[in-house]
Amino acid sequence: MGKAGLAVSPLAPARFPDLPVIDGVDFASGAAGIKYQGRTDVTLIRVAPGATLAGAFTRSTTRAACVLDNQAKLAAGGDAPDGAAIIVNSGNANAFTGARGQASVDAVTGAVAAALGMPAGQVFSSSTGVIGEPLPHDRIVAIIDDLARGLDGGGIADAARAIMTTDTFPKGASAVVEGEGGQIRIAGIAKGSGMIAPDMATMLVYLFTDATIAAPLLQQALSSGLDATFNAITVDSDTSTSDALILAATGRSPAAPITALDGGVGAGFVAALHGVMRDLAQLVVRDGEGATKFVEVAVTGAASQGDAHKVAMAIANSPLVKTAIAGEDANWGRIVAAVGKSGAEADRDRLTIRFGDMVLAENGWRAPDYDEVAASAYMKNRDLRIAVDLGLGQGARTVWTCDLTHGYIDINADYRS
Amino acid sequence: MGKAGLAVSPLAPARFPDLPVIDGVDFASGAAGIKYQGRTDVTLIRVAPGATLAGAFTRSTTRAACVLDNQAKLAAGGDAPDGAAIIVNSGNANAFTGARGQASVDAVTGAVAAALGMPAGQVFSSSTGVIGEPLPHDRIVAIIDDLARGLDGGGIADAARAIMTTDTFPKGASAVVEGEGGQIRIAGIAKGSGMIAPDMATMLVYLFTDATIAAPLLQQALSSGLDATFNAITVDSDTSTSDALILAATGRSPAAPITALDGGVGAGFVAALHGVMRDLAQLVVRDGEGATKFVEVAVTGAASQGDAHKVAMAIANSPLVKTAIAGEDANWGRIVAAVGKSGAEADRDRLTIRFGDMVLAENGWRAPDYDEVAASAYMKNRDLRIAVDLGLGQGARTVWTCDLTHGYIDINADYRS
Numbered sequence: 001m002g003k004a005g006l007a008v009s010p011l012a013p014a015r016f017p018d019l020p021v022i023d024g025v026d027f028a029s030g031a032a033g034i035k036y037q038g039r040t041d042v043t044l045i046r047v048a049p050g051a052t053l054a055g056a057f058t059r060s061t062t063r064a065a066c067v068l069d070n071q072a073k074l075a076a077g078g079d080a081p082d083g084a085a086i087i088v089n090s091g092n093a094n095a096f097t098g099a100r101g102q103a104s105v106d107a108v109t110g111a112v113a114a115a116l117g118m119p120a121g122q123v124f125s126s127s128t129g130v131i132g133e134p135l136p137h138d139r140i141v142a143i144i145d146d147l148a149r150g151l152d153g154g155g156i157a158d159a160a161r162a163i164m165t166t167d168t169f170p171k172g173a174s175a176v177v178e179g180e181g182g183q184i185r186i187a188g189i190a191k192g193s194g195m196i197a198p199d200m201a202t203m204l205v206y207l208f209t210d211a212t213i214a215a216p217l218l219q220q221a222l223s224s225g226l227d228a229t230f231n232a233i234t235v236d237s238d239t240s241t242s243d244a245l246i247l248a249a250t251g252r253s254p255a256a257p258i259t260a261l262d263g264g265v266g267a268g269f270v271a272a273l274h275g276v277m278r279d280l281a282q283l284v285v286r287d288g289e290g291a292t293k294f295v296e297v298a299v300t301g302a303a304s305q306g307d308a309h310k311v312a313m314a315i316a317n318s319p320l321v322k323t324a325i326a327g328e329d330a331n332w333g334r335i336v337a338a339v340g341k342s343g344a345e346a347d348r349d350r351l352t353i354r355f356g357d358m359v360l361a362e363n364g365w366r367a368p369d370y371d372e373v374a375a376s377a378y379m380k381n382r383d384l385r386i387a388v389d390l391g392l393g394q395g396a397r398t399v400w401t402c403d404l405t406h407g408y409i410d411i412n413a414d415y416r417s
Numbered sequence: 418m419g420k421a422g423l424a425v426s427p428l429a430p431a432r433f434p435d436l437p438v439i440d441g442v443d444f445a446s447g448a449a450g451i452k453y454q455g456r457t458d459v460t461l462i463r464v465a466p467g468a469t470l471a472g473a474f475t476r477s478t479t480r481a482a483c484v485l486d487n488q489a490k491l492a493a494g495g496d497a498p499d500g501a502a503i504i505v506n507s508g509n510a511n512a513f514t515g516a517r518g519q520a521s522v523d524a525v526t527g528a529v530a531a532a533l534g535m536p537a538g539q540v541f542s543s544s545t546g547v548i549g550e551p552l553p554h555d556r557i558v559a560i561i562d563d564l565a566r567g568l569d570g571g572g573i574a575d576a577a578r579a580i581m582t583t584d585t586f587p588k589g590a591s592a593v594v595e596g597e598g599g600q601i602r603i604a605g606i607a608k609g610s611g612m613i614a615p616d617m618a619t620m621l622v623y624l625f626t627d628a629t630i631a632a633p634l635l636q637q638a639l640s641s642g643l644d645a646t647f648n649a650i651t652v653d654s655d656t657s658t659s660d661a662l663i664l665a666a667t668g669r670s671p672a673a674p675i676t677a678l679d680g681g682v683g684a685g686f687v688a689a690l691h692g693v694m695r696d697l698a699q700l701v702v703r704d705g706e707g708a709t710k711f712v713e714v715a716v717t718g719a720a721s722q723g724d725a726h727k728v729a730m731a732i733a734n735s736p737l738v739k740t741a742i743a744g745e746d747a748n749w750g751r752i753v754a755a756v757g758k759s760g761a762e763a764d765r766d767r768l769t770i771r772f773g774d775m776v777l778a779e780n781g782w783r784a785p786d787y788d789e790v791a792a793s794a795y796m797k798n799r800d801l802r803i804a805v806d807l808g809l810g811q812g813a814r815t816v817w818t819c820d821l822t823h824g825y826i827d828i829n830a831d832y833r834s
Contacts, residue, residue, distance in 0.1 A: 062757030062765050096753040096765060098782030131750025132783055195737060195754065236736045237654075238751075239758035319653040319736070319821075320612060320829055327830025333548025334655075336513040337612065340479030341656035348479050348513060365515030366549055404736075405830075409823050412737055413744025 006411065011286035011294050011382065011402070012169040019156050019174045019187040022208040024048035024250030027155030028147040029162035032139040035091030035129060040162035042140055044147040045086040045206065046116060047248045053078040054219035055124075056226055058198070058243035065094050065101030066125045067244055069109070073121055078215030084122040086206060086246055087112050087140070088163050090191070094127035094135040095241040104137040111141040115148040126204050126244050128165055128191065156208075160189040163204055166411055167193045167287050173279035175272035177211075179255025179265050184211045186269075188276050192284035194412060196235035197317070198243050205230070205245040205280055211269060212251035213258040221261055222247050225274035229281045232399040235288035236408070237317040247273075285400045290407025293325050295400065298387045301352075302395030307344035311388060312399045314342035322404035325384065330375035332360045339388065350391030355384070423828065428703035428711050428799065428819070429586040436573050436591045436604040439625040441465035441667030444572030445564040446579035449556040452508030452546060457579035459557055461564040462503040462623065463533060464665045470495040471636035472541075473643055475615070475660035482511050482518030483542045484661055486526070490538055495632030501539040503623060503663055504529050504557070505580050507608070511544035511552040512658040521554040528558040532565040543621050543661050545582055545608065573625075577606040580621055583828055584610045584704050590696035592689035594628075596672025596682050601628045603686075605693050609701035611829060613652035614734070615660050622647070622662040622697055628686060629668035630675040638678055639664050642691035646698045649816040652705035653825070654734040664690075702817045707824025710742050712817065715804045718769075719812030724761035728805060729816040731759035739821035742801065747792035749777045756805065767808030772801070 025047055029040040047053075055074045057067050087108055094101050109123035116123075127135060160170035171191065177184040192203030213221070222245070230245065251257075260266045286294055297316045302308035315321055318338040324331035332353050339346050349364035356378050359367045378384070442464055446457040464470075472491045474484050504525055511518050526540035533540075544552060577587035588608065594601040609620030630638070639662070647662065668674075677683045703711055714733045719725035732738055735755040741748035749770050756763050766781035773795050776784045795801070 058757075060754065060757030061759075061761075061763040062753045062768070093750075096750060096778065096781065096783075098766070098780065100782065130748075131753055132778065133750075134783075197758070238735050238737045238754060241754050241757055318655050319825070320655045323826055323829035326826065329830065331547075333510075333513060333550075336479045336548055337477070337655060337658050340475075340477030340658055341614070342478075344478075346478040349515070351479070361513065361549065363515065364513065365517065366513075366551075404826065406823050406826050408736070409740055409743065409821065409826065412740035413746065413822075 006166065006168050008168045009287045010292055016157050016160065016170050017172050017174065019172050020176065020185040021153045022185055022187050022250060023210050023252035024051060025208045025248065026151035026153050027159045028150035028152065029155065029158040030143045030147050032089065032143050034089055034136055034139055040158065041090045042143060043088045043159040043162040044112065044151065045159065046151050047080060047084040048250055049081060049083040051080045051084060051248050051250045052213060052215040052218050053080055053084060054215065054222045054247045056222060056245045058240055060239055060241050062096060062241050064127060064242045065097060065105050066127050067242060069102065069105045070124045070244060073124060076121065078219060080122050082118045082122060084248065085112050085116055085118065086124045088126045089140055090163050090165050091129040092127055092133060092135045093129050093131045093242050095131045097134055100134055104135040107137045108140050111144045115144050124246055128204055128242050131241055156187060156189060163191040165191065166289055167191050169287055171280055171283040173276045175276050177265065177268045177272045179253060181256050182254030184209060184253045184255050184269060186272055186276050188280055190280040190284055193287045194235060194289040195238045195240045196233060196284060196288065197237045197239045198230045198233065203240060203243050203284060207247040207276065209249045210253035211249045211258055212253060213249050217258065217261060218247060218249050221270045221273055225277050229274060229277035233281045233285050234313060234316050234399065234401050235285060282400055285402050288402035289411045290405040291402030292405055293403040294383045295325060295402060296385045296398060297401065298385065298398045300396045301389040301391045301393060303345040303393040304395045305397065308395035308397035310342045310344040311339055312397045314338045315386065316399050316401035319404055326403040326405045328379040330355060330379050335386065335388065345392060346390055347392065352389040352391065354387040423583065423585050425585045426704045427709055433574050433577065433587050434589050434591065436589050437593065437602040438570045439602055439604050439667060440627050440669035441468060442625045442665065443568035443570050444576045445567040445569065446572065446575040447560045447564050449506065449560050451506055451553060451556055457575065458507045459560060460505045460576040460579040461529065462576065463568050464497060464501040465667055466498060466500040468497045468501060468665050468667045469630060469632040469635050470497055470501055471632065471639040471664045473639060473662045475657055477656055477658050479513060479658050481544060481659045482514060482522050483544050484659060486519065486522045487541045487661060490541060493538065495636060497539050499535045499539060501665065502529050502533055502535065503541045505543045505621065506557055507580050507582050508546040509544055509550055509552045510546050510548045510659050512548045514551055517551055521552040524554045525557050528561045532561050541663055545621055545659050548658055573604060573606060580608040582608065583706055584608050586704055588697055588700040590693045592693050594682065594685045594689045596670060598673050599671030601626060601670045601672050601686060603689055603693050605697055607697040607701055610704045611653060611706040612655045612657045613650065613701060613705065614654045614656045615647045615650065620657060620660050620701060624664040624693065626666045627670035628666045628675055629670060630666050634675065634678060635664060635666050638687045638690055642694050646691060646694035650698045650702050651730060651733050651816065651818050652702060699817055702819050705819035706828045707822040708819030709822055710820040711800045712742060712819060713802045713815060714818065715802065715815045717813045718806040718808045718810060720762040720810040721812045722814065725812035725814035727759045727761040728756055729814045731755045732803065733816050733818035736821055743820040743822045745796040747772060747796050752803065752805065762809060763807055764809065769806040769808065771804040
């Protein structure tokens with residue numbers, strides 16, 4: 001699956017997880033031949049009547065037609081008394097496609113609405129792939145009836161595969177929360193590998209739960225988790241035109257409705273939801289284009305939260321830091337340079353830099369017991385942790401990224417061909 | 418010269434230019450064995466008594482000891498009644514070296530002051546290379562007397578070589594201005610190849626002129642040119658800890674003193690100086706680590722100057738744009754994505770994208786006469802021009818960058834080793 005010829009990321013999990021079935025959500029995937037041959041490239045998801053919906057989308061000023069359409073539809077409120085549907089294609093982003101882009105969205109969502117007997121205003125869509133080429137929406141429309149007939153509660157793993165582009169493995173995560181009177185299940189899938197710097201939104205992510213929860217509360221549970229999950233990852237600093245996350249709650253769990261988030265089951269639900277979001281975000285980084293290392297960058301002691309974010313992202317996006325990691329070189333001087341360019345308040349003499357548990361630099365200088373051999377040995381690990389304490393205040397931020405390798409160049413020097 | 422094993426950039430000029438001798442400036446280069454073997458790595462520059470000086474430096478919050486020292490010395494005013502000197506080493510940046518960093522600066526500049534018989538307050542220094550390792554300043558001090566004996570007005574080309582790190586060719590540029598009563602000469606050298614995103618400053622650049630001009634006016638002539646030259650280039654978005662530019666005017670030209678910059682010879686001098694600065698800045702990009710393409714990114718029609726800068730730099734720093742250029746792929750959709758993520762005001766339907774003279778996209782859509790074959794053929798050129806008009810206002814900005822290739826990864830995955 002994924003782009004022909006791409007080896008599976010060395011950071012991939014051993015296998016796709018067993019995701020719980022979410023009562024009230026069905027999936028069907030098929031091959032429309034939009035760009036890829038010999039694989040599925042369209043997924044249809046049906047959510048049962050009575051569900052509530054929430055979403056988050058890229059703030060790119062050149063965002064795709066489907067993103068604009070989803071935002072308009074969700075703005076009407078997240079209630080789906082007649083059910084809802086999501087149709088996703090890979091191979092073409094339908095972005096920067098002018099008025100024709102919206103026409104393609106209308107054609108596809110209209111066909112889904114007709115096939116499933118629901119208003120088009122409840123049919124959401126996503127497209128991912130090349131930017132600026134007309135979406136051959138007729139090919140999608142042509143298989144919608146087949147997809148509608150094949151809808152099945154067990155199809156989520158196939159859906160995770162159909163939405164892949166340069167991804168080398170499908171991504172899924174789940175959680176179970178003990179509610180009052182029964183369990184609440186959460187399951188989600190994501191795609192993403194390159195053009196990953198979601199700041200303020202996400203990539204393509206679909207989350208499902210059988211919780212009973214009103215739409216505004218569902219949106220609040222989702223939004224409060226974005227900064228620490230999807231907005232805390234970067235592969236290449238390039239923000240997509242197409243990032244979209246949709247969360248649907250079917251209300252089919254026997255558990256009592258969630259009516260507040262600040263304690264009890266509500267707080268547990270939020271924690272579990274954010275855990276699933278963090279798992280999926282980290283899986284996107286583990287499938288970062290060309291990645292061979294997974295890197296946690298933890299910044300503490302910043303003068304403000306904003307400064308902590310600036311420093312963490314300056315390090316995580318620095319080509320020089322990322323190539324040093326690829327070369328397993330403990331070149332902490334490049335961390336110093338990244339802090340210096342970040343625009344955040346910093347004081348050389350209060351800066352502390354750690355790789356794993358080792359202190360490499362402190363008090364404006366290489367640590368007295370700095371051990372180059374031990375530092376180099378640490379860099380051989382597949383999962384790395386870089387911690388920077390600025391020694392100025394309480395601002396803290398943790399983000400995740402990957403290294404920058406020849407694989408990234410290979411994949412992106414000819415993505416369209 | 419440069420890093421062992423690095424081929425000369427395909428974007429390098431055919432040869433180092435013939436630079437005019439600047440009366441009152443002498444150069445000597447030597448090998449101190451700081452890091453590199455079998456090549457020169459220290460340059461001493463002496464400027465005759467009566468010169469005026471100006472400078473510009475990185476605003477990194479983790480800037481090197483020598484940068485802080487230069488800034489303190491220049492803050493006392495740019496007059497050098499007893500002459501001035503500049504001592505530069507490659508192979509070690511003396512950055513993030515704590516209090517020992519300043520001690521190394523004092524040792525080196527003190528030795529130069531003693532050898533040349535001038536106050537240490539007029540001896541400037543630069544160090545470029547690895548960050549965070551102690552500078553073996555004794556090795557520099559040991560050759561200063563030899564350097565002082567070898568000072569020569571014709572040594573500028575050797576100086577351009579001695580200051581190289583990952584540079585693959587030495588960089589020089591010059592201009593001659595017709596003054597009142599004689600010619601005014603300008604000559605400069607620069608080093609820089611990676612960690613290039615000078616925003617607000619420069620890399621290592623030394624400019625010399627025989628003009629007679631007061632220090633405040635000289636600083637004004639320099640500062641007014643920074644935004645359109647050194648602040649308009651980026652190789653990898655990583656700002657250095659060590660960027661420094663020093664401009665010395667010896668007053669040895671027979672031409673009348675320059676007493677104003679807003680007309681006549683003064684305006685001509687400013688234009689010529691900025692031309693030399695632009696030439697050197699572009700040469701740094703042409704020696705960008707791993708570069709195979711030189712790319713001009715010209716943004717017009719932005720709502721403000723700040724927006725134009727954001728869009729130009731978002732395009733010039735986008736790994737996806739730069740890898741597409743490396744692959745000679747006319748993937749203009751990635752330009753759209755870079756505009757979208759830039760943070761600048763943008764309207765999809767007013768955006769126009771040109772490669773060379775070809776319009777690829779306009780009115781929110783691929784151009785009606787878009788020709789993929791012609792666009793692909795254009796990408797084969799070594800020098801490329803990407804023009805983006807936002808259609809919103811008068812903000813304009815032109816910047817220069819290079820592509821992102823396997824060579825960049827090769828160079829930076831093991832720079833320290």
